[in-house]
Amino acid sequence: xxxxxxxxxxxxxxxxxxxxxxxxxxxxxxxxxxxxxxxxxxxxxxxxxxxxxxxxxxxxxxxxxxxxxxxxxxxxxxxxxxxxxxxxxxxxxxxxxxxxxxxxxxxxxxxxxxxxxxxxxxxxxxxxxxxxxxxx
Numbered sequence: 001x002x003x004x005x006x007x008x009x010x011x012x013x014x015x016x017x018x019x020x021x022x023x024x025x026x027x028x029x030x031x032x033x034x035x036x037x038x039x040x041x042x043x044x045x046x047x048x049x050x051x052x053x054x055x056x057x058x059x060x061x062x063x064x065x066x067x068x069x070x071x072x073x074x075x076x077x078x079x080x081x082x083x084x085x086x087x088x089x090x091x092x093x094x095x096x097x098x099x100x101x102x103x104x105x106x107x108x109x110x111x112x113x114x115x116x117x118x119x120x121x122x123x124x125x126x127x128x129x130x131x132x133x134x135x136x
Contacts, residue, residue, distance in 0.1 A: 005043035061106040
């Protein structure tokens with residue numbers, strides 16, 4: 001196999017996604033292997049890995065599969081190099097802006113949750129007696 005393609009195991013290791021999750025994203029049409037080996041194994045490119053990383057980053061922010069598909073469609077069309085009319089380009093850029101805004105809002109909510117969790121952990125730590133040093 002040349003350096004341009006990776007099998008699903010390597011992609012799973014690089015993206016920290018399970019094989020099952022990658023296959024699920026394939027079944028739902030979010031990512032499609034760029035090729036198949038003669039033996040029928042899925043083969044992925046760096047572009048496929050980048051696409052999976054977008055999906056992986058969207059998931060914890062609460063984006064749905066449909067939203068992931070919509071954003072990927074917009075970025076695919078912007079990146080395709082096809083001639084887009086100024087109006088088409090602006091519509092696609094606006095979609096990306098809306099997802100960026102939504103992601104920023106989710107990040108802020110997560111920061112608040114993290115601060116509350118840290119405060120809670122500190123409150124619990126304060127209730128515990130100090131540990132005595134371990135003696136050999």
